[in-house]
Amino acid sequence: RISSTLEEALSTQMNVELFQSHTYLSYGIWATDQGYDGIGNFLLRHSLEERNHAIKFMQYILNRGGKPRVMALEAPGHDPQSLQNCFNLVFKHEVDNTEKIYNLVNMALEEKDWATWNFLQWFVKEQIEEETLAMDLIDKLKIAGGDRATDESLLYLDRELGTAPDDA
Numbered sequence: 070r071i072s073s074t075l076e077e078a079l080s081t082q083m084n085v086e087l088f089q090s091h092t093y094l095s096y097g098i099w100a101t102d103q104g105y106d107g108i109g110n111f112l113l114r115h116s117l118e119e120r121n122h123a124i125k126f127m128q129y130i131l132n133r134g135g136k137p138r139v140m141a142l143e144a145p146g147h148d149p150q151s152l153q154n155c156f157n158l159v160f161k162h163e164v165d166n167t168e169k170i171y172n173l174v175n176m177a178l179e180e181k182d183w184a185t186w187n188f189l190q191w192f193v194k195e196q197i198e199e200e201t202l203a204m205d206l207i208d209k210l211k212i213a214g215g216d217r218a219t220d221e222s223l224l225y226l227d228r229e230l231g232t233a234p235d236d237a
């Protein structure tokens with residue numbers, strides 16, 4: 070059975086993933102309301118991915134004989150002020166999350182809980198992908214001209230993200 074320390078820490082992370090999902094949902098709503106339907110769709114799909122991450126934590130804790138606890142979610146922070154701000158915020162959320170995952174890996178290592186260590190490797194890989202994806206968004210917007218991008222280049226970016234392939 071998983072230790073109560075790890076059970077608690079993984080359960081907290083399940084709630085962190087739910088909060089990420091909540092936050093991306095709010096960004097998706099914001100982008101759609103701004104008229105960027107493709108970017109909004111991309112963010113809403115990302116919100117679902119984060120929910121799937123929460124479910125992965127939930128399932129793992131249950132499989133190891135623990136019981137995760139669903140906590141009250143904080144309201145996401147205020148809406149992004151621009152697309153650039155939005156993508157920067159996405160990047161920051163992912164970097165913060167990577168740190169949380171690394172902390173968990175460290176805890177599993179200290180306890181020599183190799184099953185948990187192994188479970189977390191999926192998230193280590195996923196965080197690399199998500200940070201790259203977020204940096205990619207920032208780069209694409211920069212190429213399009215940042216906050217001074219023309220409507221035409223934003224429309225192109227919007228279309229591209231609306232149909233970008235889904236991750237896990």
Ligand code: OFO
Nearest residue numbers: 086119122166199
């Ligand atoms: Fe954005 O990643 Fe979950 O873990």
